Amino acid sequence: xxxxxxxxxxxxxxxxxxxxxxxxxxFERNTVNALIGPSGCxxxxxxxxxxxxxxxxxxxxxxxxxxxxxxDVYGPETDPVEIRKRIGMVFQKPNPFPTMSxxxxxxxxxxxxxxxxRAKLGEVTERSLRQAALWDEVKDRLSAPGSSLxxxxxxxxxxxxxxxxxxxxxxxxxxxxxxxxxxTQRIEDLMTSLKNDVTIVIVTHNMQQAARVSDTTSFFLVxxxxxxxxxxxxxxxxxxxxxxxxxxxxFG
Amino acid sequence: MTVxxxxxxxxxxxxxxxxxxxxxxxxxxxxxxxxxxxVVLLPLFLIFGYVLIRGFTAVIAGxxxxxxxxxxxxxxxxxxxxQAIVGSLIMLAIATVLASLIGIGGGIFLAEYAEHRLxxxxxxxxxxxxxxxxxxxxxxxYVMLVQSKITGYSGLAGGIAxxxxxxxxxxxxxxxxxxxxxxxIREAGLALGLPRWKVILSIVLxxxxxxxxTGLTLAVARVSGEAAPLIFTSLGxxxxxxxxVQNPMAALPLQIYEYSKSPAPEQVSxxxxxxxxxxxxxxxAGLIARIATRQR
Amino acid sequence: MTSTTLKPKxxxxxxxxxxxxxxxxxxxxxxxxxxxSYFVLLLSGGIQGLTASGISFITGTTWDPAxxxxxxxxxxxxxxxxxxxxxxxxIPLALASALFITEYAPRxxxxxxxxxxxxxxxxxxVVYGLWGIFVLLPLVGKFQLWVYQKTGVPWTPSxxxxxxxxxxxxxxxxxxxxSISRDVIRLVPNDQREAAxxxxxxxxxxxxxxxxxxxxxxxxxxxxxxxxxxIGETLAVTMVIGNAYKIPSNPFAQGSTMSSIIASQFSExxxxxxxxSLVAIGLLMLVFSVVVNYVSSVVIRKLTPAGVRL
Numbered sequence: 135x136x137x138x139x140x141x142x143x144x145x146x147x148x149x150x151x152x153x154x155x156x157x158x159x160x161f162e163r164n165t166v167n168a169l170i171g172p173s174g175c176x177x178x179x180x181x182x183x184x185x186x187x188x189x190x191x192x193x194x195x196x197x198x199x200x201x202x203x204x205x206d207v208y209g210p211e212t213d214p215v216e217i218r219k220r221i222g223m224v225f226q227k228p229n230p231f232p233t234m235s236x237x238x239x240x241x242x243x244x245x246x247x248x249x250x251x252r253a254k255l256g257e258v259t260e261r262s263l264r265q266a267a268l269w270d271e272v273k274d275r276l277s278a279p280g281s282s283l284x285x286x287x288x289x290x291x292x293x294x295x296x297x298x299x300x301x302x303x304x305x306x307x308x309x310x311x312x313x314x315x316x317x318t319q320r321i322e323d324l325m326t327s328l329k330n331d332v333t334i335v336i337v338t339h340n341m342q343q344a345a346r347v348s349d350t351t352s353f354f355l356v357x358x359x360x361x362x363x364x365x366x367x368x369x370x371x372x373x374x375x376x377x378x379x380x381x382x383x384x385f386g
Numbered sequence: 387m388t389v390x391x392x393x394x395x396x397x398x399x400x401x402x403x404x405x406x407x408x409x410x411x412x413x414x415x416x417x418x419x420x421x422x423x424x425v426v427l428l429p430l431f432l433i434f435g436y437v438l439i440r441g442f443t444a445v446i447a448g449x450x451x452x453x454x455x456x457x458x459x460x461x462x463x464x465x466x467x468x469q470a471i472v473g474s475l476i477m478l479a480i481a482t483v484l485a486s487l488i489g490i491g492g493g494i495f496l497a498e499y500a501e502h503r504l505x506x507x508x509x510x511x512x513x514x515x516x517x518x519x520x521x522x523x524x525x526x527x528y529v530m531l532v533q534s535k536i537t538g539y540s541g542l543a544g545g546i547a548x549x550x551x552x553x554x555x556x557x558x559x560x561x562x563x564x565x566x567x568x569x570x571i572r573e574a575g576l577a578l579g580l581p582r583w584k585v586i587l588s589i590v591l592x593x594x595x596x597x598x599x600t601g602l603t604l605a606v607a608r609v610s611g612e613a614a615p616l617i618f619t620s621l622g623x624x625x626x627x628x629x630x631v632q633n634p635m636a637a638l639p640l641q642i643y644e645y646s647k648s649p650a651p652e653q654v655s656x657x658x659x660x661x662x663x664x665x666x667x668x669x670x671a672g673l674i675a676r677i678a679t680r681q682r
Numbered sequence: 683m684t685s686t687t688l689k690p691k692x693x694x695x696x697x698x699x700x701x702x703x704x705x706x707x708x709x710x711x712x713x714x715x716x717x718x719s720y721f722v723l724l725l726s727g728g729i730q731g732l733t734a735s736g737i738s739f740i741t742g743t744t745w746d747p748a749x750x751x752x753x754x755x756x757x758x759x760x761x762x763x764x765x766x767x768x769x770x771x772x773i774p775l776a777l778a779s780a781l782f783i784t785e786y787a788p789r790x791x792x793x794x795x796x797x798x799x800x801x802x803x804x805x806x807x808v809v810y811g812l813w814g815i816f817v818l819l820p821l822v823g824k825f826q827l828w829v830y831q832k833t834g835v836p837w838t839p840s841x842x843x844x845x846x847x848x849x850x851x852x853x854x855x856x857x858x859x860x861s862i863s864r865d866v867i868r869l870v871p872n873d874q875r876e877a878a879x880x881x882x883x884x885x886x887x888x889x890x891x892x893x894x895x896x897x898x899x900x901x902x903x904x905x906x907x908x909x910x911x912x913i914g915e916t917l918a919v920t921m922v923i924g925n926a927y928k929i930p931s932n933p934f935a936q937g938s939t940m941s942s943i944i945a946s947q948f949s950e951x952x953x954x955x956x957x958x959s960l961v962a963i964g965l966l967m968l969v970f971s972v973v974v975n976y977v978s979s980v981v982i983r984k985l986t987p988a989g990v991r992l
Contacts, residue, residue, distance in 0.1 A: 234895070295877075
């Protein structure tokens with residue numbers, strides 16, 4: 135079974151301090167993979183290393199290898215801009231571009247890549263919005279501003295925007311933590327259908343969410359990746375005591 | 387776990403596939419932005435350089451007469467602009483009194499009585515005042531006080547014109563500083579049984595004092611360089627004025643303006659010297675304000 | 683700010699409160715009175731000039747005090763030309779410096795550069811004018827001479843004129859536009875930048891897609907501030923523009939703005955109608971500045987993205 139992303143001995147440093155240590159993980163195509171752990175455990179830091187978001191933070195440094203479909207994300211020949219087209223990201227707080235319409239938001243990434251054909255743009259918009267389960271709600275008002283949507287809809291818009299550039303991997307950083315339970319439910323349902331098109335890596339502080347949606351789970355604690363495996367197995371028979379303590383709610 | 391393998395992405399190389407056009411645009415914009423910044427900074431250095439060099443040589447050459455003597459007629463060497471410096475100081479003092487009263491009062495109104503039905507109107511009007519050119523204010527005071535012969539060309543008229551220009555600056559600065567003071571401080575005062583006016587005067591204002599003084603300082607620095615309104619109000623003088631009314635008064639920026647038009651090189655160099663003094667005062671005032679803000 | 687619900691119990695205190703609030707209200711109302719009085723006073727001072735010239739005060743193109751002809755149109759044009767030219771020069775430069783300071787420069791560089799740009803705003807108009815006369819003007823004159831010799835255009839290269847005035851104005855308004863732009867660009871939430879980056883955008887594309895549209899209302903506000911300054915700027919312009927009474931007919935031409943004509947002619951204004959005409963021009967400037975102020979606040983509200991607090 136082809137693995138789409140593999141990390142070897144990844145460290146992330148902020149200045150001299152190591153925030154994430156020794157992470158060795160691999161993710162297979164078309165799976166949903168959860169990263170869980172208490173606040174400050176490094177799961178988000180690790181996530182953002184995958185699409186080279188740390189390049190934008192002065193003083194941050196990533197060592198080790200992150201391999202996307204056989205090629206090194208941090209290789210000397212690699213362009214971060216290209217990486218970020220192949221690895222998309224959805225953020226914790228929905229962040230559509232407020233001055234742009236729904237349509238323009240969805241195609242923002244495509245337009246940057248140079249796509250000008252209106253027919254193609256329209257086609258991609260419909261496809262992405264359908265993938266994000268938002269099409270029916272907005273198809274009649276694609277020119278309304280992105281900020282006119284509710285929180286849950288905005289987040290689905292952001293998902294559509296990320297999907298429009300057809301990434302291989304979609305990184306999701308606590309995508310539902312700012313949303314109400316109903317919107318959360320819709321997005322979780324989304325992930326099950328989305329994994330047919332992209333591989334998902336999701337950071338969540340909500341264990342039940344991880345248990346519901348993911349195929350594999352990795353447990354982070356204070357910068358270390360403690361345990362990793364199929365979700366069912368991690369939750370019912372964790373190998374590490376610390377994992378068990380977190381899952382049973384003894385801390386976190 | 388089954389993996390559906392009908393979604394196999396096309397093999398895309400990771401090495402730079404950024405289109406050359408996009409990369410070019412990115413680098414071009416970087417270059418333009420750096421270049422633009424340099425172009426912006428260039429006149430700054432040129433102006434300061436000239437003022438420093440030509441002003442300094444003039445001040446040294448005329449030291450200390452520059453500060454202590456009155457202007458000499460054209461053709462005679464030496465002399466100074468003492469009357470302009472004194473005139474500026476006097477008019478700035480008048481302006482500060484006027485601007486403090488109306489400006490701080492207005493600021494207190496907007497911050498402490500914001501629920502009043504006229505508060506919004508006052509704020510809008512104060513904003514309108516900020517946009518009104520200084521020369522217009524000068525004309526207004528001209529019609530009001532000079533043309534009507536109430537004060538004639540005078541230091542008082544000039545000071546009032548400068549003060550009116552300062553008012554909206556002081557209003558905004560005062561309002562902002564007062565708004566920064568947490569409501570809990572006012573509530574603490576009220577809870578002690580103090581009447582509202584005492585809470586404002588004895589508790590709120592003193593906490594805001596340094597911010598208000600900073601606002602005033604910046605406003606004074608701003609108007610100390612204004613000559614346009616003074617053309618119609620204080621008119622300028624080559625001698626000391628012996629009264630605040632019915633007697634034209636000199637001011638530093640006015641004097642610089644007069645000398646800049648002069649054919650005599652020694653007067654032009656006095657203009658540069660005056661510029662140095664003026665810029666120096668403004669610069670120091672700005673520094674003081676900056677330090678004061680940083681300490682808070 | 684606070685609205686108190688405590689009712690003072692002692693009558694002495696409540697009358698103290700009432701008195702204080704009346705004083706403060708009075709001072710604040712003075713502001714309203716001041717604005718009103720500007721219009722009233724300028725109208726009363728300028729009415730003679732306005733009625734004597736009629737509508738030709740604004741539409742006529744001749745300013746000839748010696749023969750009693752007063753038309754302000756050439757100066758309205760002069761103000762317009764210099765202000766627009768100054769904006770065209772200043773806006774890209776100001777934005778460039780603002781973007782440099784906020785997005786490109788490392789911390790140790792952006793603070794000093796920011797401070798230096800702000801220093802430009804501290805230089806008084808008359809010093810700009812002095813520098814303009816003795817430094818900028820000869821430079822522009824040389825440039826004009828070069829153009830004249832190379833191309834033979836029938837324009838007189840003197841250095842004085844709208845070209846120098848516009849360049850000088852541009853330098854003067856750059857710090858205002860830059861400073862406000864810097865502040866609003868800083869306020870753009872970081873997740874807007876990250877969203878653009880995450881889509882695979884280059885740094886400039888992030889600025890173009892995620893930052894500038896978000897900040898456009900504030901940047902526009904800064905531009906309006908610069909425009910207001912350019913319209914009202916007097917001394918520096920007077921010193922370099924040449925003070926001609928005609929509409930400038932070519933880029934090298936001399937001219938006047940509304941503010942420069944008032945400043946330069948005032949000392950020569952002997953008869954009451956002359957003085958009144960100058961005051962009337964001041965009234966025009968007042969009306970313009972209030973209108974610009976109002977229009978800009980409307981536009982800013984329209985430009986502010988929904989839900990964004992600037």
